[in-house]
Every structure is written in structure tokens, then in C-alpha cells.
Amino acid sequence: xxxxxxxxxxxxxxxxxxxxxxxxxxxxxxxxxxxxxxxxxxxxxxxxxxxxxxxxxxxxxxxxxxxxxxxxxxxxxxxxxxxxxxxxxxxxxxxxx
Amino acid sequence: xxxxxxxxxxxxxxxxxxxxxxxxxxxxxxxxxxxxxxxxxxxxxxxxxxxxxxxxxxxxxxxxxxxxxxxxxxxxxxxxxxxxxxxxxxxxxxxxxxxxxxxxxxxxxxxxxxxxxxxxxxxxxxxxxxxxxxxxxxxxxxxxxxxxxxxxxxxxxxxxxxxxxxxxxxxxxxxxxxxxxxxxxxxxxxxxxxxxxxxxxxxxxxxxxxxxxxxxxxxxxxxxxxxxxxxxxxxxxxxxxxxxxxxxxxxxxxxxxxxxxxxxxxxxxxxxxxxxxxxxxxxxxxxxxxxxxxxxxxxxxxxxxxxxxxxxxxxxxxxxxxxxxxxxxxxxxxxxxxxxxxxxxxxxxxxxxxxxxxxxxxxxxxxxxxxxxxxxxxxxxxxxxxxxxxxxxxxxxxxxxxxxxxxxxxxxxxxxxxxxxxxxxxxxxxxxxxxxxxxxxxxxxxxxxxxxxxxxxxxxxxx
Numbered sequence: 001x002x003x004x005x006x007x008x009x010x011x012x013x014x015x016x017x018x019x020x021x022x023x024x025x026x027x028x029x030x031x032x033x034x035x036x037x038x039x040x041x042x043x044x045x046x047x048x049x050x051x052x053x054x055x056x057x058x059x060x061x062x063x064x065x066x067x068x069x070x071x072x073x074x075x076x077x078x079x080x081x082x083x084x085x086x087x088x089x090x091x092x093x094x095x096x097x
Numbered sequence: 098x099x100x101x102x103x104x105x106x107x108x109x110x111x112x113x114x115x116x117x118x119x120x121x122x123x124x125x126x127x128x129x130x131x132x133x134x135x136x137x138x139x140x141x142x143x144x145x146x147x148x149x150x151x152x153x154x155x156x157x158x159x160x161x162x163x164x165x166x167x168x169x170x171x172x173x174x175x176x177x178x179x180x181x182x183x184x185x186x187x188x189x190x191x192x193x194x195x196x197x198x199x200x201x202x203x204x205x206x207x208x209x210x211x212x213x214x215x216x217x218x219x220x221x222x223x224x225x226x227x228x229x230x231x232x233x234x235x236x237x238x239x240x241x242x243x244x245x246x247x248x249x250x251x252x253x254x255x256x257x258x259x260x261x262x263x264x265x266x267x268x269x270x271x272x273x274x275x276x277x278x279x280x281x282x283x284x285x286x287x288x289x290x291x292x293x294x295x296x297x298x299x300x301x302x303x304x305x306x307x308x309x310x311x312x313x314x315x316x317x318x319x320x321x322x323x324x325x326x327x328x329x330x331x332x333x334x335x336x337x338x339x340x341x342x343x344x345x346x347x348x349x350x351x352x353x354x355x356x357x358x359x360x361x362x363x364x365x366x367x368x369x370x371x372x373x374x375x376x377x378x379x380x381x382x383x384x385x386x387x388x389x390x391x392x393x394x395x396x397x398x399x400x401x402x403x404x405x406x407x408x409x410x411x412x413x414x415x416x417x418x419x420x421x422x423x424x425x426x427x428x429x430x431x432x433x434x435x436x437x438x439x440x441x442x443x444x445x446x447x448x449x450x451x452x453x454x455x456x457x458x459x460x461x462x463x464x465x466x467x468x469x470x471x472x473x474x475x476x477x478x479x480x481x482x483x484x485x486x487x488x489x490x491x492x493x494x495x496x497x498x499x500x501x502x503x504x505x506x507x508x509x510x511x512x513x514x515x516x517x518x519x520x521x522x523x524x525x526x527x528x529x530x531x532x533x534x535x536x537x538x539x540x541x542x543x544x545x546x547x548x549x550x551x552x553x554x555x556x557x558x559x560x
Contacts, residue, residue, distance in 0.1 A: 001246065001247050001248065002244060002245070002246050002247075003244075003245055003246075003247065003270065004242075004243050004245075005150055005151055005154065005239070005243035005244075005245060005268055006148055006150055006151065006243045008148075008243075024242065026143065026146055026241065026242065027241075027242050028241070028242075031237075031238055031241055031242035031244055034238055034242070035242060035244045039227035039228050039332050039350075040227045040331065040332065041227070044225070044475060045504075046474060046475040047475055049225065049475075050226075050227050050331050050332065051225060051227060052226075052227030052228065052332075053227075053230055053234060054229070054230050054231060054234060054472070054510075055215075055216065055230070055231050055233065055234050055510070056230065056231075056233070056234035056237040056238060056241075057139055057215075057233065057234070057237060058132055058540075059215050059506060059509045059510060060472065060506050060509065060510050061473065061504070061505035061506040062225075062472065062506075064505065070543075072505065072541060076237075077132060077133075079134055
């Protein structure tokens with residue numbers, strides 16, 4: 001199980017798959033989702049298998065999510081912001097026509 | 098027109114910060130580009146903002162970073178640009194980067210690459226499952242957000258494994274087990290290297306005290322682990338392995354892998370700097386002259402991006418490069434330069450011992466055929482071996498055959514593992530097998546951003 005070391009209250013609220021998640025200042029989208037015990041962040045474009053946080057430092061691109069409609073955002077490199085809408089990235093990118 | 102700066106430093110870890118402090122202190126203009134929102138790199142990540150509780154857990158070597166970060170913040174003349182992702186460097190040393198959804202270019206008198214290290218790939222069956230991370234990732238969660246898991250199993254080899262285990266003990270969420278690939282009592286065979294490392298006794302003392310803390314906490318420890326595999330359908334549920342002739346199965350949803358760290362070669366490869374294979378560190382390193390300049394004029398490397406020496410050395414190397422560049426502009430400080438050179442030698446004396454003790458396991462250097470090596474494109478070791486048998490001599494040909502290294506991470510994670518599989522299959526040394534050719538953009542950027550970027554490119558200036 002996941003737990004938090006400090007007693008800092010979550011002050012930021014954002015949506016993950018439409019559900020509210022609270023986060024603390026300094027959190028990235030990935031660390032806030034980790035704190036909420038969410039492991040599955042995207043599906044592989046090759047096999048569709050679930051993927052989650054791997055390196056937490058912007059190298060592996062396994063934590064790609066869709067944020068406010070923009071795909072391929074690195075959850076571990078993106079600071080959380082109030083009111084953003086984060087979605088699991090499903091499969092390949094579809095180009096809007 | 099593009100901006101100009103005497104030095105553009107890429108990375109705000111210990112090396113990048115120290116380099117900027119020295120160069121700006123001598124009146125040179127120094128731009129520091131860093132992907133993260135705050136200075137510190139991974140080693141001193143969040144050191145400005147963590148509370149006392151986290152500082153106590155992370156220990157004095159981490160807290161030391163506070164002074165360096167304050168000096169960095171307070172030195173006049175450092176133009177620090179956080180949240181900036183470098184995506185190209187031209188042959189004219191135009192550093193192109195993305196910040197806040199816009200791209201910019203800066204012409205650099207000198208470029209200092211201070212992009213540090215990455216964890217060595219640990220391809221084992223099941224390593225792509227959610228719940229499996231690097232050991233570094235768990236430490237970043239702890240440093241950056243105070244997030245800890247109470248069922249973590251740490252698997253692999255290297256000092257970071259023990260450091261994180263000791264920190265988790267202090268955080269009152271001790272790991273469920275440590276599974277070391279290092280053979281038991283291996284240390285006895287390393288007495289010559291151990292003797293050589295006595296010039297830097299601090300590391301040995303720290304290592305022993307971490308191990309003592311972990312042992313006293315009663316954490317199960319397995320050594321010489323082989324046949325490691327992670328189980329689970331949609332998420333990790335257990336790790337299975339053999340140790341000392343027995344099979345083990347540990348249930349856990351949090352499995353962290355580690356096989357040491359290796360230089361992040363992305364920028365020095367992009368610039369086509371010469372690299373060599375270091376068989377002791379089992380990695381490629383950019384070839385540097387005595388001034389830490391690469392084979393490309395006015396491109397320098399400071400810190401672990403040029404070979405793994407640790408945070409203290411990274412800071413010294415950063416200072417050295419800053420002073421050397423300032424010396425060219427007439428601010429000569431030979432005494433400090435000489436003293437840094439000799440301190441660096443002392444610091445490096447512990448490396449041969451650590452490199453022998455924590456050599457990467459043969460299983461990750463030569464994974465079983467069914468194991469995925471390239472995570473982005475899900476290419477197995479067996480498929481790579483088959484491509485080699487079909488005539489692919491190196492990583493770039495395997496890339497054309499199989500798309501290894503062509504996913505979003507662009508080979509950052511799999512590069513060394515792919516080179517190692519090819520080297521073993523062909524019988525050629527890694528240096529001859531070579532490495533991926535790295536092309537811009539170093540990280541994906543939106544087409545709209547690229548289209549809007551005018552960077553005052555030479556073509557445009559002429560047209």
C-alpha cells in the first residue's frame with residue numbers, strides 16, 4: 001500500500017478519468033497519481049498492455065497521458081495544476097481531421 | 098535574432114549548478130536550461146522545499162545540496178530557465194529548447210552537457226507491468242512528494258539499492274525484501290580494489306552503515322539471485338527468483354529494479370562526439386580531453402554524463418569546467434584548478450571497487466530470448482538475436498529491422514541492453530558494435546510549436 005510521509009493537505013484538485021484526485025504543491029501528475037495508488041497510466045501502442053510509472057525522471061516515456069486533450073504528455077515531468085483533466089492514453093495517437 | 102550566451106549549461110544538478118556558479122562568478126554570461134521545475138537534478142531533487150521529516154529520512158548527503166542550490170540561486174548573472182527541454186543543438190552551437198509550449202534558440206560560446214546519468218536497463222520478464230519501477234523512481238517519489246510503498250521489493254545490484262532501503266527503514270516503511278543479484282561474499286575476492294579505495298574511506302563507511310541499518314531492521318536479504326521474473330496480468334503481483342539453490346516467491350505490488358547507473362549519452366551522441374567503451378563501468382562514455390572537452394570543439398561534459406563518479410565528483414567537475422572556460426577569458430585560477438583535479442582523483446579511487454562489487458548481472462546483459470528489451474516497441478531479446486543472425490551488425494541496423502529505440506524514449510532505456518545483446522551474439526566488442534545514432538528532436542515536441550519556432554535560423558537570416 002502507498003502512504004505519505006508528511007501531513008501536508010492536498011490543495012490542488014484535478015480529474016483523472018473524470019474522477020477528482022487531490023494533490024499537493026510540488027507534485028507532478030505522476031506523483032499525485034502514485035499517491036492516489038493509481039498504477040495504470042496508459043496502454044502500450046504495440047500490444048495494448050497496461051503501463052505505468054517506470055523511471056519518474058522523464059527518460060522512459062512509459063507514463064504518457066492525455067492532459068486537457070493533448071496526448072503524449074509525460075506525467076512525471078508535468079507539474080499538477082488545479083482543474084486539469086488527465087486521461088489514460090489509449091493506444092496510438094489519432095490525428096484529428 | 099537568436100540570443101547569445103558565453104556558456105549554455107544543460108542540466109541543473111550538482112555539475113550544472115557548480116559550473117554556472119563558477120562561470121557567472123567570473124562575469125561570464127551563463128544560461129542554465131533544465132527540464133525540472135526546480136534546481137537539484139535527481140540527486141538533490143526538491144531539496145529546497147522538503148520539510149524536516151523528509152530531510153531526516155534522506156540523510157546528510159542529500160541535505161548538503163541545500164547549500165549548493167542556495168549558492169546557485171544567489172549567484173548574480175546566472176540565467177536559470179527551469180522547465181526547459183533541449184531538443185536540438187546545431188553545429189553552430191545553437192541550443193534549441195522548448196519552454197512553456199514555445200521553442201527558443203540560444204547561440205552558445207561553449208556548451209556544457211551536465212545531463213547526468215540514467216539507470217542501466219534491467220530487462221527481466223514482466224518488467225513492463227505497472228507496479229514495476231526503477232529503484233531511482235521510488236527514491237524520486239520519496240524526495241519529490243513523500244510517497245512511499247510499504248511492500249516494495251528492491252531487486253538488483255548497486256549502492257542505490259542499499260541507500261533507498263536504509264531511507265525506507267527511516268521512513269518507517271521498510272522494504273519487504275532486498276533481492277541482490279550480487280553473489281554472496283563476493284567482497285572477499287575484491288581485496289585489491291578495496292585497498293585502492295581507501296583514499297576515499299567516506300564511501301565505505303557510509304555503505305557499511307546503510308547495510309547495518311537494513312540488516313538490523315530485519316529485512317529479508319537474498320544474494321546471488323538468478324532467474325528473476327515478475328508475475329502479474331495487469332499489474333505486478335509477485336517476484337520469483339532463485340538464490341543459493343532455492344526458489345523464492347515474494348508477493349508484492351511494488352517491485353523496483355536497479356543495476357547501477359550509466360551516462361545519459363543522448364546529447365553527446367546527437368552531437369556525434371567520439372565515445373569509448375569502458376569495460377569497468379560496462380557503458381559508453383564520451384571521450385574527453387584533460388579540460389573535459391569532447392571531440393567537438395567547445396562542447397564540454399561535467400558530471401556523470403561522462404562516466405559514473407558520483408555527486409561529489411559531479412560538483413567538482415562542474416566547478417572545474419566553469420573555471421577552465423573562465424580561464425580562457427582571462428580569469429585564471431590555477432591553484433583551484435589543480436586542487437580540484439587532485440580531489441577528483443581521490444574521489445575516483447573508490448570506483449574500481451564499487452564497479453567490481455556491483456557489476457551488472459549477466460542476466461540483464463544477456464536476457465533470455467522471450468524477455469522484452471525495448472519497452473516502447475516491445476521487442477524481445479530473441480528477435481534482436483534473430484536480426485543479428487539475419488545480418489544486422491549493430492544497433493542502427495537492428496533498429497531498421499525491428500524498430501528498437503524508435504519509440505518515444507528513443508533508445509534511452511534500451512540502448513545499452515540492445516548493444517550488449519548484439520555484442521554477445523556477434524562476438525564483437527561493444528565499441529565495434531557501436532550505439533544508436535541519435536537525431537533531433539531529442540524529445541517529441543508538438544508540430545504546432547515547431548511550426549511557430551523561428552529561432553532566427555541561419556537560413557531565415559539569409560532569406
